[in-house]
Amino acid sequence: MTKKRATLEDVARLAGVSLGSASRSLSMPDEVRSDTLERVQRAVAQLGYVRNGAAQALASRRTKTIAAIYPTLDNPIFAVSIQALQQTLWALGYHLIVASHDYEPEREADLLRRIVERGVDGIVLVGTDHADAVYDLQRQYQLPYVLSWAVDDARAGQCVGFSYLDAAQRMASLVVEQGHTRIALCPGIAASNERVRARIQGTRAALSAHGLPLRNDWIVEGPFTFEGGRDAVAQLCRTDDRPTALICGTDIQAVGAIGECRDRGIRVPDDLSITGSDDIELASLVEPRLTTVHVPTSEIGRLSARRIVDLIEGRSTGEPAALQTTLVQRESLRRVGRTDSETQQERRK
Amino acid sequence: MTKKRATLEDVARLAGVSLGSASRSLSMPDEVRSDTLERVQRAVAQLGYVRNGAAQALASRRTKTIAAIYPTLDNPIFAVSIQALQQTLWALGYHLIVASHDYEPEREADLLRRIVERGVDGIVLVGTDHADAVYDLQRQYQLPYVLSWAVDDARAGQCVGFSYLDAAQRMASLVVEQGHTRIALCPGIAASNERVRARIQGTRAALSAHGLPLRNDWIVEGPFTFEGGRDAVAQLCRTDDRPTALICGTDIQAVGAIGECRDRGIRVPDDLSITGSDDIELASLVEPRLTTVHVPTSEIGRLSARRIVDLIEGRSTGEPAALQTTLVQRESLRRVGRTDSETQQERRK
DNA sequence: TTGAAAGCGCTAACAA
């Protein structure tokens, strides 16, 4: 039973062909005569032969595997995107190695080092903000790479994402248009995260376009977790000088914020409007349902997979530069100074 | 710059030692004299040498990578578990390849075939219910494996999980103790999923222990999604003959069910009590907060990682057989025939 | 403790 795994040589011998022909039958079936192919296939079946990936990788210098490094795998936004990435990659014949650095930039370089050592054909990263060591490794080993969740004119060919700046700007404008002037922001943690900085910048731009300030003490940084949202509300409650709207960087934070409001007896949206971003499935399930911006989560995974494979296989990539986002209006954001029933009437028109 | 990646031979030459010594310096540093080691290390640093994983794998027959096949990567329960699995595996020096079969048993065998071909040192699967082809492959290639989210006396050494039967039984008992007699179940989809079947069995056992039936038309199978929970409520609403409690197989379904109830004007828990399972973070954020069973999600990932590595490295695994779950009582389950304020008073005692 | 050398199983260039 455990008679040592069969090798290609065994297959060739049994099929009565050369090693080369056997190899070709598997890798380029149309470059061998059909009867050769058939004999090899029969031998393969008979021996229950399976390729040895390591040998193949060593000889061909291609591992058929991609590594993806995420901040974390359990944020739903990434989980959904990874699912699409993985499915697409497998369909294209690639394996996916995943790793996460927990928002610690130095860890990312360590991970990448080990990934390089192990050998992969390409890497998928998140965003543009990486330690120099990361880019150094990429360059040194000529690793094809894709920056997902990012747009960057200088590296358009390797980016798959949307403009956080634009999304933040539009959301903030919407909030202002609803009559809010006292607006707080819970954007995430800005250090080593250009997406968070873009959010702050976009929000600030929108507010100042309407002559409103974005107060520094109302920019509450915190992690992308339910807890992060809770804490933001807690912090804003420290004084009586409170905002009427809280723009959160992610739906997760927004849901956490809503939970904290409920626990504190703050009515949403009556006392405080709250908005999110991402439009995760949960956004339309919480009470009140979340006003948010819909982002193409799965699409990013799918396109990142295609893009990295195109890059590896030397195909030109004809995908559009930046993906679109759309505002989704639900009940968690409310026109200022208006009662609930008025808002509902408005919505019915 | 792109002067061809350095090999161990280059290192050996530069260090003035043999290939063998260079190799040993990297893999078994205490089997070489310290000055040899030092010279090799210097050469490694100078050349910026990194191992070639494929060559190493080919020669040593160890890939230092584990593959994990999940039903899906974007269910929060799996995402959290994968995060822990991945972190622990990396800390132990292993890479993680992930794949998902979307609850299609045949796909799992295909994935595994490709994984075997590629070469991994071990695999992590979910549950015990797998196509014969999966176990055949495992056996044929002598692949060390761990069944996560499972307990099975016959394979205790490869299982890391808790008893779904027991958990379901205790939850159902709790519901009965709250005075419910009309109890529906939304357990997931039973085909190819022993965990779902255990839930049904456990629930039925608990009900019949109290002389109650589990009506077949109140076992509403559906996917582990928000939508699955919504649909369950929708289906139960088709007639006026309705349950007073709905036990969901996962918190995700429970949250979906609560959302559907809200949309239909069904008050939870007043008109319908709803319980979940898993105790995901969200469970305590929704309104009403979810009564559920807490399961050791991260622990399963962490222990699965340790277990598979122990198995691979021939260490004996001294972990406890089954992990524990605990009931978490919150507001979504309510004593029958009691008003909301009474329940709250009860809770205060 | 070290060096020499034989593979590991496959691909790809070359010749036939």
Added chain:
DNA sequence: TTGTTAGCGCTTTCAA
């Protein structure tokens, strides 16, 4: 189209 053969870069006996 096929066979031959030289590696791919490392690990691991085996002797020294």
